[in-house]
Amino acid sequence: MSTLLEVSGVTVSFDGFRAINNLTFAIGPAELRAIIGPNGAGKSTFMDIVTGKTRPDSGSVSFGEKPVSLLRMSEAQIARAGVGRKFQRPTVFEDQTVSENLTLALKAGRSPWAVLGWSKTGVDDERILALAVQVGLGDSLGRKAGILSHGQKQWLEIAMLLAQEPRLLLVDEPAAGMTLAEREKTTELLVEIAKTRAVVVVEHDMEFVRRLDCRVTVLHEGAVLAEGSLDHVTKNQAVIDVYLGRG
Amino acid sequence: MRAILQPRHRSALVFLAGLALFTLCVTVAAHFGLVSTSFVKTLGKTLCLCLAALAMDLIWGYAGILSLGHMAFFALGGYMIGMWLMYARTEEIVIASLLNGGLPATPEEISQGIATQIFGVVGASDLPAIWGFAHSLPLQLTLVVALPGLLALVFGWLAFRSRVTGVYLSILTQAMTLALALYLFQNDSGLRGNNGLSGLQNLPGVTAGQDTVSVWFFWASALALALAYVALHSIVSGKFGSVIRAIRDDEARVRFLGYSVESYKLFAFTLTAVICALAGALYYPQAGIVNPAELAPIASIYLAVWAAIGGRGRLYGAVIGAAVVSLLSSWFTGGRVPSIPLGFATINWVDWWQVLLGLTFVLVTLFAPKGIGGLFDRLAGVHAPDRKGAPLGPDDGSLQEKEAQE
Numbered sequence: 099m100s101t102l103l104e105v106s107g108v109t110v111s112f113d114g115f116r117a118i119n120n121l122t123f124a125i126g127p128a129e130l131r132a133i134i135g136p137n138g139a140g141k142s143t144f145m146d147i148v149t150g151k152t153r154p155d156s157g158s159v160s161f162g163e164k165p166v167s168l169l170r171m172s173e174a175q176i177a178r179a180g181v182g183r184k185f186q187r188p189t190v191f192e193d194q195t196v197s198e199n200l201t202l203a204l205k206a207g208r209s210p211w212a213v214l215g216w217s218k219t220g221v222d223d224e225r226i227l228a229l230a231v232q233v234g235l236g237d238s239l240g241r242k243a244g245i246l247s248h249g250q251k252q253w254l255e256i257a258m259l260l261a262q263e264p265r266l267l268l269v270d271e272p273a274a275g276m277t278l279a280e281r282e283k284t285t286e287l288l289v290e291i292a293k294t295r296a297v298v299v300v301e302h303d304m305e306f307v308r309r310l311d312c313r314v315t316v317l318h319e320g321a322v323l324a325e326g327s328l329d330h331v332t333k334n335q336a337v338i339d340v341y342l343g344r345g
Numbered sequence: 346m347r348a349i350l351q352p353r354h355r356s357a358l359v360f361l362a363g364l365a366l367f368t369l370c371v372t373v374a375a376h377f378g379l380v381s382t383s384f385v386k387t388l389g390k391t392l393c394l395c396l397a398a399l400a401m402d403l404i405w406g407y408a409g410i411l412s413l414g415h416m417a418f419f420a421l422g423g424y425m426i427g428m429w430l431m432y433a434r435t436e437e438i439v440i441a442s443l444l445n446g447g448l449p450a451t452p453e454e455i456s457q458g459i460a461t462q463i464f465g466v467v468g469a470s471d472l473p474a475i476w477g478f479a480h481s482l483p484l485q486l487t488l489v490v491a492l493p494g495l496l497a498l499v500f501g502w503l504a505f506r507s508r509v510t511g512v513y514l515s516i517l518t519q520a521m522t523l524a525l526a527l528y529l530f531q532n533d534s535g536l537r538g539n540n541g542l543s544g545l546q547n548l549p550g551v552t553a554g555q556d557t558v559s560v561w562f563f564w565a566s567a568l569a570l571a572l573a574y575v576a577l578h579s580i581v582s583g584k585f586g587s588v589i590r591a592i593r594d595d596e597a598r599v600r601f602l603g604y605s606v607e608s609y610k611l612f613a614f615t616l617t618a619v620i621c622a623l624a625g626a627l628y629y630p631q632a633g634i635v636n637p638a639e640l641a642p643i644a645s646i647y648l649a650v651w652a653a654i655g656g657r658g659r660l661y662g663a664v665i666g667a668a669v670v671s672l673l674s675s676w677f678t679g680g681r682v683p684s685i686p687l688g689f690a691t692i693n694w695v696d697w698w699q700v701l702l703g704l705t706f707v708l709v710t711l712f713a714p715k716g717i718g719g720l721f722d723r724l725a726g727v728h729a730p731d732r733k734g735a736p737l738g739p740d741d742g743s744l745q746e747k748e749a750q751e
Binding site for chain 1: 580583584585586591594595598600601602603604607608609612
């Protein structure tokens with residue numbers, strides 16, 4: 099199977115503390131993957147490395163069919179190469195409307211000159227409406243993002259990620275703070291998205307991971323502890339000891 | 346035509362109409378001698394300050410970069426146009442006086458005469474190398490844009506590339522304008538030290554009186570303000586404005602959307618520096634003199650105060666703030682406002698005006714963060730319900746927030 103993202107032998111230390119320790123990870127072009135692990139296991143640091151926010155001390159991160167190293171690229175360049183990231187807290191631009199938020203994310207030229215010369219076409223309008231409808235915000239296009247509910251903001255952010263048309267999506271705890279109905283909808287959405295692109299979901303909630311029904315990678319102390327189906331990893335004695343046994 | 350009449354362009358149309366009406370009234374009043382020449386100049390200068398405030402609003406109100414050094418670009422623009430004005434004017438005088446000698450003057454005599462005339466005051470008699478373009482209006486006009494633009498580009502590139510933000514960037518811009526001012530204060534800086542450039546109100550080759558010239562400059566200032574307003578309005582009401590507002594609110598998030606935040610900041614910084622320089626190039630011929638004190642950090646702080654009092658994040662707010670505060674300032678400091686005797690002390694407005702301004706700034710920041718511009722929202726009745734999406738009333742059947750907004 100071909101791989102879209104390949105992380106190998108990556109190590110990061112903060113003030114002597116090894117947040118990521120010789121981590122190796124790979125994901126295919128249309129795959130859903132859940133990453134679980136206790137607090138401090140290095141889940142967020144892993145995302146920071148892939149998106150360019152943190153530079154690793156050693157190791158390599160390559161992306162795409164003709165692999166390019168992400169380590170020399172800035173955050174913006176990595177995003178343009180096709181890596182989208184959703185933060186744990188919903189981070190939408192609250193002072194702007196849903197439509198403006200989606201317009202910002204829409205795949206188009208990103209340089210100042212390109213943006214100055216950009217004007218919205220009918221195709222863009224349709225695309226924005228379709229994305230908003232997909233996440234249940236079809237009738238909220240003109241509303242400011244700041245007045246949306248927590249769950250709606252999460253979805254708006256997911257819609258913004260889709261508008262970017264990334265090839266790899268990194269999603270940090272999408273279900274945090276959602277009601278049961280909202281979680282189910284989010285699950286469906288993620289499974290649907292993963293049919294055409296790679297999706298990595300970092301999640302605490304086991305029930306949510308179970309519903310995603312995908313391969314699971316367990317992180318512990320900055321390294322991969324186990325990998326496989328959820329049933330497989332939950333039977334693993336090491337996993338039970340460090341993570342599941344506690345709860 | 347229909348595109349121009351969209352609701353989002355309404356404020357710009359109202360602004361342009363107001364500016365046109367104002368220009369017409371002042372022109373008519375000046376024509377019939379109802380207002381003094383010096384007052385026309387004050388109004389023309391105020392329009393230039395409004396133009397600088399417009400730039401300040403773009404960089405601070407929209408892009409969130411509190412630059413406290415933009416008046417440096419304003420003054421540099423003034424210096425650049427001032428060099429030509431002073432050179433050409435002195436050339437006329439020198440040629441005329443040499444003609445009195447009977448023999449036609451040689452080019453060496455003329456350039457020596459100009460240098461002595463301009464630099465005698467700082468004890469020099471040679472024209473410094475930086476005056477090399479001063480003989481040519483087109484070259485010097487190019488420098489009005491190019492020099493401040495290049496300075497902003499280099500300064501901004503260094504600062505934004507290192508991801509200096511917030512208060513540290515503000516301090517850095519203060520340091521820039523202070524350093525420039527201190528440099529220009531030196532007699533051997535080549536720009537006449539603390540004397541600055543003077544006599545700029547005299548246009549070379551123009552025989553019309555100051556009463557006419559002041560109206561010309563008033564028109565030019567109004568035109569520049571109108572053009573800049575239209576240009577900036579079209580920038581901020583489109584996707585570019587959306588991007589820079591997003592950078593103001595959460596620049597890390599904008600990076601993850603694939604936008605190079607640094608290039609946008611650099612673009613906005615340089616564009617506003619150029620606008621300030623143009624404003625300065627129109628301001629100083631009306632003021633008549635430009636000296637290094639104009640680059641003092643306090644000048645740039647005033648610019649920020651105008652934008653804050655007028656209302657950040659809306660272009661007309663900055664213009665209103667600059668106009669109101671600077672006109673009030675010249676009224677209070679003009680010495681014509683009666684002092685208030687309190688018995689134990691007397692409030693002399695020339696001294697107390699700054700206290701009043703400072704107090705106003707604090708009050709506006711605390712109680713009216715949207716500034717004077719926010720009052721227009723209130724008058725127009727566009728205060729959006731802020732109930733975080735909750736229903737407006739207790740019943741399910743009552744008016745919902747969404748309906749109230751429509």
